[in-house]
Amino acid sequence: MNKFILLAFLLISTSAHAALNVFACEPEWAALTQLLAGDKASIYTATGALQDPHRVEARPSLIAKARRANLLVCTGAELEMGWLPVILRESANSAIEVGSTGNFEAAHFVAMREVPTHLDRGDGDVHAAGNPHIQTDPRNFLPIADALSKRLSQLDPANTTYYQQQLLNFNVQWKAAIVRWEKQAAPLKGITIVAQHRGFPYLNNWLGLKQVAELEAKPGMEPSASYLSQVLSQLQQHPAKMVLRAAYQDGRPSDWIAERARITAVMLPYTVGGSDKAKDLYGLFDDTIARLLAGLK
């Protein structure tokens, strides 16, 4: 009898220790949550590094995973506008609905760039809240980590000390890494670049890259042949050093322009998992800078 009670108690206590269920919209937030929550969270990543985060489908599997989540960690700023509202509605999980503690939008905690002064679909796929590709500047991760760690403690107060310790560790290591990256990236300052999609304003700002052209006539519109030749003639007059694209984007427009303008096409991992070396957040920026530096040669 006593043994039975003990067993029952053990069962209950293990279920009480059950991890936080985290639904991360993009791999970079899954990686950050992993660093901050360690084994206290079981994390599901909704999109892969090779998927266009604007164009994800509200698949049944995503709805099922969101149903059991305690915490949703997403970019926000309308990046997931095309699919997340359906996931939230269909999963009917009040823990993660908009405005609740379980709904974390990273874009709330950083200063947004390229916030449009007027909104018109004629300008292409612009986001009212500003450019949502905030994960390309490592400095953005500091305020986000701070806020996310607080959110973890709110949802799982029993482990507050643990989360605080993890945050301290992260801050120390991340700040050191930023110093290292900035030193490595010094030769990139003032380098002129072309972007395939308007996805690098935060990276450009961080490293002092100068974007002189985009391959999409309007954000979100596929590069057309006529527009590409227009960019090409512009580049012949005002050359750029390299053309950047994210891992999820089709390489052909970049390669086309690189070949004709005799510049280097550089594929950046863009998020965790975007390249073999971008295995975690540190690897993401290590590889990003290594690839950019390689593009200089």
Place this chain on the structure above:
Amino acid sequence: MFKKTYLSAGIAALLCHPLASQAASDADLQAIREQINQLKQSYEQRITQLEQRLQQAEAHAATQSQQTVQPVTAVQSAASSEGAFNPAISLILGGTYSNLTQAPTIPATGFAMTANPGHPQGFNLGESELGISASIDPDYRGVATLALAPAGGVTVENAFVQSAALGHGLNFKFGRYFSGLGYLNEVHAHAWDFVDQPLVYASLWNNQLGEDGVQLKWLAPTDTYIELGGELGRGRGFPGSDRAKNGTGSGVLFAHIGDDIGIEQSWRVGASLHTTRAENRVSTGVPDLAGTVGGVSNSFSGHSRTAGLDFVWKYAPNGNTANRYIKVQGEYFQRRESGQLTYNLATADSYANTQSVWYLQSVVQFMPNWRTGIRYDQLDPGIAAVGALNAGNVISNYGFMPSRATWMLDYSPSEFSRLRLQLARDNTRQGLPDNQLFLQYIMSLGAHGAHQY
């Protein structure tokens, strides 16, 4: 200013020097003058260098401060204007040009007593669809979709309220909504992959089953997607018939299961059951055994029960649907109707029939913005059990399997616009093959809600 200070310091030093050596010769004086000049020159050089460095430092500091006016402090933009509370409004503009070789009013063989939405011919403005949606309060969300008919007039396509705070996987909806049965029933016309609906929906539900009623869905807390749902409604949509009575006129049950296979594939299968009652549902132009020209009008009263299965499978390289993807879907439905048939609105006797319809289609996005698709529909009119009084009037066995093959190509310059070409070979009317050509545009303005799977 610096220049003067250095200069005066230099002069002072020089003044001290001659005082200390009063007995200096002229040659000495000459040497001293040269030294003064040298000193003066070297100080001036150093001063100009310092000035340059100061200017550089100031310029650098300015650019630095410009660059560092950045991250860390996040400014939460406060939406303060009244406009921020306005609901999301979307307007779909659509239109077609159709070329048909047969009159669209002729029903499929054996399906004269089902729905026949048909197609308009020539240039035609489609329904303009006005959608309004917003949170009502923390507990409810409201959605209205109004269809503006090209000939004038407004019909309410959807007008429902959805619970937003039930949690526990429960979704409660009430008002007028598209039933959750099958795969395509809830999909709005602007999101169809072809110009028209598969014949399953066209003939069994007059394109889509819209109900006035209540719907409750429950999503199981499992890793695999398992959704169960039920509806009670008025039964106003075909095959039911609007009538004045208490209680419910129709019921729907459905279940969906779905998941991913790796990151590249996803699927969903479903089963649905729809029961309703028809009361004096009149069908015109029904062929009869006597071969009456133009057919006769029959009226049906009785039960209608439709059950079926649906599946969809999607594949995208690396899971990136923006570049390329394949979608394969199919649905099979069987309808059993039994009750009383009044032939030519005069002779009533028992009538029962089981009809089945299926389609299989595939859509491929072969490069960004471009998609092509094929679809095959087939109908089975069934063999009706006709009461003795009507045995000589009503055709019970048509002995013909109507079918249709369709091909489409569409181009979407952006997420908000689509242009489509569709060709179809319609063999649904015995002896009257119909070659159909459609050109279509679908444009969406304003807020564009997320699409369902």
